[in-house]
Amino acid sequence: MRVFFAAPPPSWDRWAPALRAACPEIELCREGDPAGFDAVIYAPGYPAGGQEMDFRPFTNARLVQSLWAGVERIVGNETLTQPLCRMVDPGLAQGMSEWCLGWTMRFHLGMDHYRQDGVWRNTLVPPLASGRKVTILGMGELGRAVAAALRGVGFAVTGWSASGRAVPGVRMLGAAALAQALGQAEVLISLLPDTPQTRGLLDARRLAMLPRGAVLLNPGRGTVLDDDALLAELNSNRLGHAVLDVFRAEPLPPAHPFWRHQRVTVTPHVAAETRRSTAAPVVAENLRRAMDGRPLLHLVDRARGY
Template sequence: MTRDALVFYSPVDDPRAWKEALTSELPDLDFRVDPDVGDPATIDYALVWVPPTGFFQRFPNLKLVTNLGAGVDRLVRRDDLVPVPISRLSDPGMVALMTSYVVFAVTRYARDIHIFERAQRRGEWHYVHPRPLFEIKVGVLGLGELGAPAAQTLAGMGFDVRGWSRTQKDLPGVACSAGPEALDNLLASCEIVVSLLPLTPESRGMLGARELALMPKGAKFINASRSAVVDEAALVAALRSGAIGEATLDVFDIEPLPADHPYWTLDNVLITPHLASITVPALAARDVAESIKRVRRGEPPLHAVDAHRGY
């Protein structure tokens, strides 16, 4: 009896950890790591992260593609992928890591840690009186699988949290809104703004020079979603002028970030190398296995992606 076969591709994830975790859930699964795929026509499933152009052309009999992350912008609207179900990961480890990153970045600004870091480099004892967290308005853009837990955690810490999403959400402790006018209002009212927006045709370039100018002078901006939701040149200009006072950035138009990029020269930018949230195989494998089982039964996978919406 021929076993179902899965091809694994990722430039950053550990295939050994994934093989161990996934085959413990599905012992009958033939786990293959690209490029050692054997006969491509025998591949039924793909578990991938940022596969290169043309990757899927080799596999004519795919039944399911699972993305090794929450953002699926690299999978939708590809010309090498025939219409098959696409699922994204949604594991508690990934959610916890993203929430911890957002809490760190927001708290670093709320407690003036960035000011103390500079003072230490100058060898100065520089006191700034702490502010109560309820005075600090934090806007979270994107209230999906990652954004909603982050927003609610911040609210639980005592921050004044406002959330914005494409469609109206209802989250305890978070003032939720939707629509273009509401986005303008949120940007104008929050001193710290966190982007956890998925990259879709609608969100691409959503935060341009006009939107950044709406934010209070000296506002802090955190991006842990996709770089392309922001006009990078406009953000650089706003950071240079002080219109945006500080930024914590985990995602960039080109990665790794080129050595000559202006972000490296800006003292008011904290750069992290796209690690705000990663998948944890031991926790995520159960969902991947369940999606495969569902597809075998002719059912939709878990966390199915709407290719038209882009998430």
């Protein structure tokens, strides 16, 4: 099985050993006749120079496997007619769950209130987790994993998705109930994908629906959030804090006001890193499925964009 590795050059040294160990039957290549490859492994940034990859010569490829969970940079490529699968792996879900749980706990417990300055602040006692309302926007693989982690601690979790499809143990709301989902969110976690429907969803009108003092966590996609509207809400003292891991432009420019705002914490797109040790076996399984003609894992719905 011949597989073309379409990713920026530094990725080769990191990924090739892991992929060959997980799937020793493949012949992994960075060059060759495109028509001779059975599958393509892809990561954004290929080819260099900001150009879109031309998938038309890969006439025999049965699969294009993304190494990223987000596929917004490739799903609109008109030359891509092969089946496209996004990355969903246990390590990515665990990393996202730990990030969201950690930051939720920080604000739930009010850890920043206890400054070491000699003042005995024993009136600042948080409620139990069961008394803290958390809303998750986006209940795909990652949203469900985050909800399970939060529920494990006892948080009252509400999930929102366009479909409102049931998730065991989570109160689910659908598209028409977005105002309700936002209005009760003491902690709001956005795990929405980047689609035409989600871009700019958290604008001034919808951010104003959040309760006073609410905390926003965005480890999903930067395009969901209106940056200026968020800054206005923070500056008015209506929102308590925002922890942002994703941005419209990355790396976040040094002059961006998020860096200097006292109520914003920036993390550098590390909430859910694809880890080779857990992702390579997922790629291997999909490569084998493609060759055997079996259903592929995490197949992208082109119409929905994810």
